Amino acid sequence: MFSKICSGIECDPQMGMRMASVKITSAIITIALTFSLASLTGCGDGSTASTPVQPSQPVTPTGPASGSEFIYSINFASELQVAPLNPTTGEIGAAVVATQNILELPEEAVAAQFGNFIYLVGFDQYQATTAVWILSISGASGELTLIDGSPFHIAGAANPYYNLLMDSQHGRFFTAGMAQGPDGFVDVFQINQYSINPGNGELNDANQLVLATTTQGWIIDPVIDPLGKFIYADGSSPEGSGIFAFTIDPTAGDISQIAGSPFPAATSSATSDSNVQLLTSPSGNSLNVITAGDTYVFAIDPNSGALTAIPGSPFPNNDTLGTPAVMTPNNEFMFVGAELPLASGGYSPIIQTFAVDSGNGTIGTTPLSDPTSAGVANEFMQIDPTGRVLIAPDIPSVWSFTINQSAGALTSVAGSPFTLPGDPFGAQQTLIVKIP
Secondary structure, three states: OHHHHHHHOOEEOOOEEOOEEEEEOOEEEEEOOOOOHHHOOOOOOOOOOOOOOOOOOOOOOOOOOOOOEEEEEEOOOOOOEEEEEOOOOOOEOOOEEOOOOOOOOOOOEEEEEEOOEEEEEEEEOOOOEEEEEEEEEOOOOOOEEEOOOOOEEOOOOOOOOOEEEEEOOOOEEEEEEEEEOOOOOEEEEEEEEEEEOOOOOOEEEEEEEEEEOOOOOEEEEEEEOOOOOEEEEEEEEOOEEEEEEEEEOOOOOOEEEOOOOOEOOOOOOOOOOOOOEEEEOOOOOEEEEEOOOEEEEEEEOOOOOOEEEOOOOOEEOOOOOOOOEEEOOOOOEEEEEEEEEOOOOOEEEEEEEEEEOOOOOOEOOOOOOOOEOOOOOOOOOEEOOOOOEEEEEEOOEEEEEEEOOOOOOEEEOOOOOEEOOOOOOOOOEEEEEEOO
16 A cells, blocks of 8 residues: 555655655645654665555454353352363362352352353342342353342342242243232242343343232242243142142233142142252143152143143152252253161251153153262252253262263263362352353
8 A cells, every 4th residue: 555655655765754745636644753764665766675554363252162061159248150061971160150250149149041141040139139130141161240230129028938930931931939929928929021132132121920829828939841832839728739820921921820729749848847949841731749759740731831640649758858950951861869778877868760751641660870979968959951960069069960861860970979179068059040
């Protein structure tokens, strides 16, 4: 370029190039240059040296790569840790603080993923109410950024122990739990709906109350089916005890109790000392109710959401405390935590594998293999989205197992347990996310 316009520029071989004006088709371009004449060509002195200008390099995205997986620790310390998870080998990399620049987070929370965002529901100690925090997965290593406006508070949520039910099919989520009723007591089961803007993760309409029961009692541990059509919860009220079932309007999100609800169940967390866990199958065709000793399986009517016990239910699970269970995404295996009696007294936690008929939900009556890794924590087990890795956190350690895709057997990953810092004084959950 300079060789074509140099005739209109005053050049001085001794002093280099001075400021000059160049007239090109009636446009005046003022050029302020200080580099030497030797860096130009064709300026009238016969010099030929030239250094081409390098094009600017493209900016490398700072966010995580598509398809990468991370594991987050959600703890009582108001600090989230994140580590990379290899979905093929099950290895967990070194952890870093995911919320380095976020000052205010709930002391205790439940979490779910939607796209490149994580949603936390927990108790805001400053406002003395339950709230929703929205975090963008913005860093290459899974670091998080707080979305403007967070936290969003849930009106009337007097009980800090809430649940988050993600409905990815319709781009929304629900918060559900016991709230304060008109009588001043915490005796109303309340569900609020939040619609998500998929572009920036923000809430389109926050805090839309879609259900508030009017009868006294307790309805707890709700789950949502994978298609976002029904909500089920364990509970007890003057209507009866068992599994409460609700249908969700696909457009408005309004919630109505299903005819026949509550459906009878042998035991309930609301009326007994035994823990009960509800688990919908990944296909949405069945609901599993895991109790101490048995798993009750109900077929889900795809139209009404009504529950019908399948033949052979309940199925023994050798569980003594009703600890949580998880199921592989292909509906073929279920892993149930249990307590193994020790000869010296007391119990040691174990993980058992059961075969599942993906068509009708029938569960094998005996474990497929010997109990896995006695002494491994099993309270907050989780399976990664590929169905190849099972995580069992026992903060500050996290056990990782690969899942045999044909037999369901668990194999401890070399180096397990991995370190994932958290609060050692309280229960701990992890959240596995896969970047879209």
